[in-house]
Amino acid sequence: MDKLPMVYAREGSTEFNAFIEKTLGALAEEVRQAMISTFVALVLGGGYGRGDGACVLREGNESLYNDFDLFLVVTKPMEVPLQVLEVTKKYEHMLNIEVDIGKPLTINDIKHLPRQLMYQDLLQAHVVLLGDQKVLTANAPSYLLEPLPQVDALRLLLNRGSGLLQAMLEARALVLDPSHQMPDPDFIRRNREKCTLSFGDSLLIQAESYTPSLLERQKRVKSLKKEKNLENLDELKSLYEEAVTFKLRPDSLPLCQNELDDLLYIADYWVSVLLFVESKRTGKSWASVSTYANDDFIRESEQHTKKKLLRNVVKNLKRGKFSLRYPREQLYRQLASLLGNVQVSDPDWNREAKDFLSLWQLYN
Known part of the structure; x- marks a missing residue:
C-alpha cells in the first residue's frame, strides 16, 4: 500500500x-x-x-x-x-x-x-x-x-493592521480609477481576512492560549467568554470563522474585492481589539483610540534595555532624528491614529499613511 x-x-x-x-x-x-x-x-x-x-x-x-x-x-x-x-x-x-x-x-x-x-x-x-x-x-x-509574551498580540495587530491600511489605499485608488492595477488581484480581500484572523489570534495570545494549529485556535476562539470592554465578542468570533474559511479555501467565499465601507467597518473592530488587549497587558485604560495614540508609554520594553539604546539612537539618526526609542514605537501610535480616524479623502491622512507604511516596511 x-x-x-x-x-x-x-x-x-x-x-x-x-x-x-x-x-x-x-x-x-x-x-x-x-x-x-x-x-x-x-x-x-x-x-x-x-x-x-x-x-x-x-x-x-x-x-x-x-x-x-x-x-x-x-x-x-x-x-x-x-x-x-x-x-x-x-x-x-x-x-x-x-x-x-x-x-x-x-x-x-x-x-x-x-x-x-x-x-x-x-x-x-x-x-x-x-x-x-x-x-x-x-x-x-x-x-x-512557552506561552507567547502578550506584547506579541500588539505586534500581530500592527502587522495585520498595516495590511488593512494598504487595502484601504488600494480600495480608494480603485474608486478614483477603476483600471488601477493592485499588487495582485486578491490583495484587498486577502488583507481584510488576514486582519480579521488576527483579532481572534490576538485575544488568544493575550489569554496565553495561542497555538500554531489553525483548527485548534478556531475551537479556542469559539470558547472565549465575554469580558468587560469586549462586548462585540460575538461579532469578532463570526469574523474569525469567515477568516478561517478563507485561509483554507479562499475560493469558497465571494471573489469580489471588499469595498472601502467594509474596510472601515473592519478598522473599527481592529481598534476595539487593540484597546482591549493593550488594557489587559498594561493595566492601563484609554477613553478613546486617540488617547491611546497620544500616550507615549513604551510598548516594547525589551527593545529599550541599556544594551539596545545605542542601537536605537543609530537607527533614528539614519532617519534624520534623535531618539532613544526603537522606531517601531512610533508605528504603534501612528497606526492607532490612522485606523482610529480614517480619512481617505484627506491628502494629509494619505500622506501620513504612506509615510507610515514606508517605516513599517523597515521595522515590521
Missing part, C-alpha cells in the same frame, strides 16, 4: 497534497545541489508547513494560493546564495506563487531565536524537507514552547 502524502493543504485532495510533496522534494534537492558544502537543512514553515495551506480551484484544477515560506539552515553565516535564488525564481514561475527564503540560519542562530510568534509557529509546526530532521527541535530554545 502506497504511503499517503503529508497534509500541506487541509482542504486539498490526496493527489493535490502528493503534488505539493513531490514539488517541494524536487525544490529542496535543487537547493542542496546549489550549495552542497554549506547546506544543513531546508525547512518549510508558514501555512503549508503547518498543514493549513490554502487550496483553490483554477480552471477546474486544484492550485496553490499561499507563498512557500522556506528557512535555509547552513553551516556558517551568509546571505542567500544567488544559485539558490535562481532555484526559487524558477519555482515561482512554475507554480505562480512566491517562494520566500529569508536570511539563512546557522545552528547558533537557531539556539538564540527570539521569543516571537513567527518562531514559535515555526518550531511547533514545520516540515524539514531535506537534511537534519531534528535541526529545529534539537536546537531551538525551550522558551519557544
Whole structure:
C-alpha cells in the first residue's frame, strides 16, 4: 500500500497534497545541489508547513494560493546564495506563487531565536524537507514552547493592521480609477481576512492560549467568554470563522474585492481589539483610540534595555532624528491614529499613511 502524502493543504485532495510533496522534494534537492558544502537543512514553515495551506480551484484544477515560506539552515553565516535564488525564481514561475527564503540560519542562530510568534509557529509546526530532521527541535530554545509574551498580540495587530491600511489605499485608488492595477488581484480581500484572523489570534495570545494549529485556535476562539470592554465578542468570533474559511479555501467565499465601507467597518473592530488587549497587558485604560495614540508609554520594553539604546539612537539618526526609542514605537501610535480616524479623502491622512507604511516596511 502506497504511503499517503503529508497534509500541506487541509482542504486539498490526496493527489493535490502528493503534488505539493513531490514539488517541494524536487525544490529542496535543487537547493542542496546549489550549495552542497554549506547546506544543513531546508525547512518549510508558514501555512503549508503547518498543514493549513490554502487550496483553490483554477480552471477546474486544484492550485496553490499561499507563498512557500522556506528557512535555509547552513553551516556558517551568509546571505542567500544567488544559485539558490535562481532555484526559487524558477519555482515561482512554475507554480505562480512566491517562494520566500529569508536570511539563512546557522545552528547558533537557531539556539538564540527570539521569543516571537513567527518562531514559535515555526518550531511547533514545520516540515524539514531535506537534511537534519531534528535541526529545529534539537536546537531551538525551550522558551519557544512557552506561552507567547502578550506584547506579541500588539505586534500581530500592527502587522495585520498595516495590511488593512494598504487595502484601504488600494480600495480608494480603485474608486478614483477603476483600471488601477493592485499588487495582485486578491490583495484587498486577502488583507481584510488576514486582519480579521488576527483579532481572534490576538485575544488568544493575550489569554496565553495561542497555538500554531489553525483548527485548534478556531475551537479556542469559539470558547472565549465575554469580558468587560469586549462586548462585540460575538461579532469578532463570526469574523474569525469567515477568516478561517478563507485561509483554507479562499475560493469558497465571494471573489469580489471588499469595498472601502467594509474596510472601515473592519478598522473599527481592529481598534476595539487593540484597546482591549493593550488594557489587559498594561493595566492601563484609554477613553478613546486617540488617547491611546497620544500616550507615549513604551510598548516594547525589551527593545529599550541599556544594551539596545545605542542601537536605537543609530537607527533614528539614519532617519534624520534623535531618539532613544526603537522606531517601531512610533508605528504603534501612528497606526492607532490612522485606523482610529480614517480619512481617505484627506491628502494629509494619505500622506501620513504612506509615510507610515514606508517605516513599517523597515521595522515590521
